[in-house]
Amino acid sequence: MNYDWSWQVFFELSPDGVHTYLETILMGAGWTLALAASSFLFALTLGSILGVMRTARSRRLNLMGTIYVEIIRNIPLLVQMFLWYFVLPELLPVRLGLAMKQMPQPWSSLLPAFLCLGFYGASRVSEQVRAGIQSLPRGQLQAGTALGLSEVQVYQYIILPEAFRIIIPLMTSELVGTVKYSSVALTIGLLELTGEARSMQEFSFHIFEAFTAATLVYLTINWTIVSAMRTLERAVAVPGLVGSSGTK
Incomplete structure:
Protein backbone atom coordinates (compact mmCIF):
# COMPACT_ATOMS: atom_id res chain seq x y z
CA MET A 1 0.00 0.00 0.00
CA ASN A 2 1.61 3.23 -1.18
CA TYR A 3 0.07 5.76 1.16
CA GLN A 8 2.51 18.17 8.38
CA VAL A 9 -0.93 18.31 6.78
CA PHE A 10 -2.33 19.49 10.13
CA PHE A 11 -0.44 22.77 9.71
CA GLU A 12 -1.75 23.43 6.21
CA LEU A 13 -4.64 25.81 5.64
CA SER A 14 -8.09 24.25 5.54
CA PRO A 15 -10.56 25.15 2.76
CA ASP A 16 -11.87 28.12 4.78
CA GLY A 17 -8.53 29.84 4.15
CA VAL A 18 -8.28 31.01 7.76
CA HIS A 19 -7.65 28.02 10.01
CA THR A 20 -5.23 25.13 9.75
CA TYR A 21 -6.53 21.56 9.75
CA LEU A 22 -5.34 21.19 13.34
CA GLU A 23 -7.37 24.22 14.36
CA THR A 24 -10.49 22.89 12.61
CA ILE A 25 -10.10 19.54 14.42
CA LEU A 26 -9.88 21.37 17.75
CA MET A 27 -12.88 23.52 16.82
CA GLY A 28 -14.81 20.34 16.05
CA ALA A 29 -13.82 18.97 19.44
CA GLY A 30 -15.19 22.12 21.02
CA TRP A 31 -18.57 21.67 19.34
CA THR A 32 -18.57 18.01 20.38
CA LEU A 33 -18.02 19.01 24.01
CA ALA A 34 -20.66 21.75 23.83
CA LEU A 35 -23.25 19.44 22.30
CA ALA A 36 -22.49 16.50 24.61
CA ALA A 37 -22.44 18.58 27.81
CA THR A 45 -32.86 16.67 34.28
CA LEU A 46 -35.67 15.18 32.21
CA GLY A 47 -34.53 11.61 32.85
CA SER A 48 -34.56 12.18 36.61
CA ILE A 49 -38.15 13.43 36.41
CA LEU A 50 -39.15 10.43 34.31
CA GLY A 51 -37.34 8.06 36.69
CA VAL A 52 -39.32 9.47 39.60
CA MET A 53 -42.54 9.17 37.60
CA ARG A 54 -41.80 5.50 36.95
CA THR A 55 -41.37 4.79 40.68
CA ALA A 56 -44.07 7.08 42.07
CA ARG A 57 -47.27 5.74 43.63
CA SER A 58 -49.44 7.24 40.88
CA ARG A 59 -50.33 4.75 38.16
CA ARG A 60 -50.96 7.60 35.74
CA LEU A 61 -47.42 8.91 36.22
CA ASN A 62 -46.04 5.39 35.89
CA ILE A 71 -41.17 4.83 22.44
CA ILE A 72 -38.04 6.97 22.48
CA ARG A 73 -35.43 4.37 23.35
CA ASN A 74 -36.69 1.93 20.69
CA ILE A 75 -36.35 4.34 17.75
CA PRO A 76 -32.83 4.38 16.24
CA LEU A 77 -30.87 7.51 17.08
CA LEU A 78 -30.18 8.31 13.42
CA VAL A 79 -33.90 8.20 12.61
CA GLN A 80 -34.63 10.52 15.54
CA MET A 81 -31.91 12.92 14.35
CA PHE A 82 -33.59 13.18 10.94
CA LEU A 83 -37.01 13.62 12.54
CA TRP A 84 -35.82 16.54 14.65
CA TYR A 85 -34.00 18.15 11.72
CA PHE A 86 -36.37 17.58 8.79
CA VAL A 87 -39.80 16.89 10.30
CA LEU A 88 -40.01 19.12 13.39
CA PRO A 89 -39.86 22.44 11.46
CA GLU A 90 -42.78 21.25 9.31
CA LEU A 91 -44.90 20.46 12.36
CA LEU A 92 -44.30 23.78 14.11
CA PRO A 93 -46.30 26.95 13.38
CA VAL A 94 -45.18 28.46 10.07
CA ARG A 95 -43.21 31.38 11.52
CA LEU A 96 -41.46 29.25 14.12
CA GLY A 97 -40.68 26.56 11.56
CA LEU A 98 -39.21 29.11 9.14
CA ALA A 99 -37.19 30.70 11.91
CA MET A 100 -35.74 27.30 12.77
CA LYS A 101 -34.88 26.57 9.13
CA GLN A 102 -33.29 29.98 8.59
CA MET A 103 -31.00 29.87 11.63
CA PRO A 104 -27.37 30.33 10.57
CA GLN A 105 -24.88 27.50 10.90
CA PRO A 106 -23.93 25.89 13.18
CA TRP A 107 -27.07 26.72 15.19
CA SER A 108 -29.49 25.32 12.61
CA SER A 109 -27.83 21.92 13.09
CA LEU A 110 -26.85 22.28 16.75
CA LEU A 111 -30.39 22.89 18.02
CA PRO A 112 -31.96 19.74 16.46
CA ALA A 113 -28.92 17.71 17.54
CA PHE A 114 -29.27 19.01 21.11
CA LEU A 115 -32.97 18.16 21.22
CA CYS A 116 -32.39 14.73 19.72
CA LEU A 117 -29.60 13.71 22.07
CA GLY A 118 -31.34 15.30 25.04
CA PHE A 119 -34.67 13.53 24.63
CA TYR A 120 -33.03 10.26 23.58
CA GLY A 121 -30.65 10.38 26.54
CA ALA A 122 -33.52 11.13 28.92
CA SER A 123 -35.13 7.78 28.09
CA ARG A 124 -31.91 6.00 29.06
CA VAL A 125 -31.20 8.10 32.16
CA SER A 126 -34.77 7.45 33.29
CA GLU A 127 -34.12 3.72 33.48
CA GLN A 128 -30.87 4.26 35.33
CA VAL A 129 -32.51 6.54 37.88
CA ARG A 130 -35.38 4.08 38.27
CA ALA A 131 -32.91 1.25 38.92
CA GLY A 132 -31.07 3.38 41.50
CA ILE A 133 -34.29 4.25 43.32
CA GLN A 134 -35.55 0.66 43.32
CA SER A 135 -32.24 -0.59 44.75
CA LEU A 136 -32.86 1.39 47.94
CA PRO A 137 -34.71 -0.11 50.91
CA ARG A 138 -38.46 0.27 50.41
CA GLY A 139 -38.99 1.48 53.94
CA GLN A 140 -37.33 4.84 53.28
CA LEU A 141 -40.40 6.33 51.62
CA GLN A 142 -42.65 5.22 54.47
CA ALA A 143 -40.15 6.46 57.05
CA GLY A 144 -39.94 9.83 55.35
CA THR A 145 -43.70 10.27 55.16
CA ALA A 146 -43.99 9.16 58.81
CA LEU A 147 -41.73 12.07 59.70
CA GLY A 148 -44.18 14.45 58.09
CA LEU A 149 -42.47 14.88 54.71
CA SER A 150 -44.51 14.87 51.52
CA GLU A 151 -43.71 12.32 48.82
CA VAL A 152 -42.00 15.04 46.77
CA GLN A 153 -39.83 16.02 49.75
CA VAL A 154 -38.90 12.40 50.44
CA TYR A 155 -37.69 12.04 46.86
CA GLN A 156 -35.91 15.39 46.94
CA TYR A 157 -34.08 15.07 50.26
CA ILE A 158 -33.71 11.32 50.84
CA ILE A 159 -34.23 9.03 47.87
CA LEU A 160 -32.71 10.91 44.94
CA PRO A 161 -29.46 11.95 46.70
CA GLU A 162 -28.85 8.30 47.60
CA ALA A 163 -29.89 7.00 44.18
CA PHE A 164 -27.59 9.40 42.35
CA ARG A 165 -24.63 8.20 44.40
CA ILE A 166 -25.38 4.63 43.39
CA ILE A 167 -25.77 5.28 39.67
CA ILE A 168 -22.62 7.37 39.14
CA PRO A 169 -20.96 4.49 37.19
CA LEU A 170 -24.04 4.31 34.96
CA MET A 171 -23.99 8.07 34.51
CA THR A 172 -20.32 7.83 33.55
CA SER A 173 -21.15 5.37 30.78
CA GLU A 174 -24.05 7.55 29.66
CA LEU A 175 -21.91 10.69 29.47
CA VAL A 176 -19.18 8.86 27.55
CA GLY A 177 -21.89 7.48 25.27
CA THR A 178 -23.30 10.96 24.69
CA VAL A 179 -19.89 12.16 23.51
CA LYS A 180 -19.81 9.30 21.01
CA TYR A 181 -23.46 9.70 19.97
CA SER A 182 -22.73 13.34 19.09
CA SER A 183 -20.94 12.10 15.97
CA VAL A 184 -24.35 11.31 14.46
CA ALA A 185 -24.90 15.08 14.19
CA LEU A 186 -22.57 15.18 11.17
CA THR A 187 -25.45 13.70 9.17
CA ILE A 188 -27.37 16.97 9.55
CA GLY A 189 -24.42 19.21 8.81
CA LEU A 190 -22.89 19.91 12.22
CA LEU A 191 -19.10 20.00 11.90
CA GLU A 192 -18.31 18.46 15.26
CA LEU A 193 -15.18 16.35 15.73
CA THR A 194 -16.09 13.52 13.35
CA GLY A 195 -17.51 16.01 10.85
CA GLU A 196 -14.29 18.03 10.83
CA ALA A 197 -12.19 14.87 10.44
CA ARG A 198 -14.34 13.80 7.51
CA SER A 199 -14.05 17.26 5.95
CA MET A 200 -10.27 17.14 6.36
CA GLN A 201 -9.91 13.78 4.65
CA GLU A 202 -12.16 14.82 1.77
CA PHE A 203 -10.10 17.93 0.99
CA SER A 204 -6.61 16.76 1.90
CA PHE A 205 -6.97 13.04 1.03
CA HIS A 206 -5.13 12.19 4.26
CA ILE A 207 -7.79 9.93 5.70
CA PHE A 208 -5.61 8.08 8.21
CA GLU A 209 -4.14 11.24 9.72
CA ALA A 210 -7.57 12.87 10.01
CA PHE A 211 -9.26 9.98 11.78
CA THR A 212 -6.22 9.15 13.88
CA ALA A 213 -6.43 12.69 15.26
CA ALA A 214 -10.18 12.34 15.86
CA THR A 215 -9.65 9.01 17.63
CA LEU A 216 -7.00 10.46 19.94
CA VAL A 217 -9.22 13.43 20.80
CA TYR A 218 -12.18 11.15 21.59
CA LEU A 219 -9.96 8.96 23.77
CA THR A 220 -8.63 12.01 25.61
CA ILE A 221 -12.10 13.45 26.22
CA ASN A 222 -13.58 10.18 27.43
CA TRP A 223 -10.59 9.24 29.57
CA THR A 224 -10.87 12.63 31.27
CA ILE A 225 -14.59 12.08 31.88
CA VAL A 226 -14.03 8.60 33.34
CA SER A 227 -11.24 9.83 35.63
CA ALA A 228 -13.31 12.76 36.87
CA MET A 229 -16.37 10.61 37.50
CA ARG A 230 -14.33 8.02 39.41
CA THR A 231 -13.01 10.78 41.63
CA LEU A 232 -16.57 12.03 42.17
CA GLU A 233 -17.77 8.51 42.96
CA ARG A 234 -15.16 8.09 45.67
CA ALA A 235 -15.85 11.54 47.08
CA VAL A 236 -19.61 11.04 47.54
CA ALA A 237 -19.65 7.33 48.41
CA VAL A 238 -21.67 6.53 51.53
CA PRO A 239 -20.64 3.40 53.50
CA GLY A 240 -23.36 0.79 53.46
CA LEU A 241 -24.98 1.86 50.20
CA VAL A 242 -24.86 -0.24 47.04
CA GLY A 243 -21.81 0.82 45.01
CA SER A 244 -19.96 2.38 47.96
CA SER A 245 -17.48 -0.47 48.21
CA GLY A 246 -14.67 -0.97 45.76
CA THR A 247 -11.84 1.51 45.75
CA LYS A 248 -10.57 2.32 49.22
Missing part, protein backbone atom coordinates in the same frame (compact mmCIF):
# COMPACT_ATOMS: atom_id res chain seq x y z
CA ASP A 4 1.67 9.19 1.46
CA TRP A 5 1.83 9.74 5.22
CA SER A 6 2.27 13.40 6.15
CA TRP A 7 1.59 14.71 9.63
CA SER A 38 -25.63 20.53 27.09
CA SER A 39 -27.62 17.53 25.89
CA PHE A 40 -26.45 15.39 28.82
CA LEU A 41 -27.53 18.03 31.36
CA PHE A 42 -30.92 18.21 29.67
CA ALA A 43 -31.16 14.40 29.59
CA LEU A 44 -30.17 14.18 33.26
CA LEU A 63 -47.87 4.94 32.59
CA MET A 64 -46.79 8.31 31.19
CA GLY A 65 -43.14 7.62 32.02
CA THR A 66 -43.28 4.11 30.61
CA ILE A 67 -44.84 5.21 27.32
CA TYR A 68 -42.18 7.88 26.83
CA VAL A 69 -39.28 5.54 27.58
CA GLU A 70 -40.54 2.64 25.49
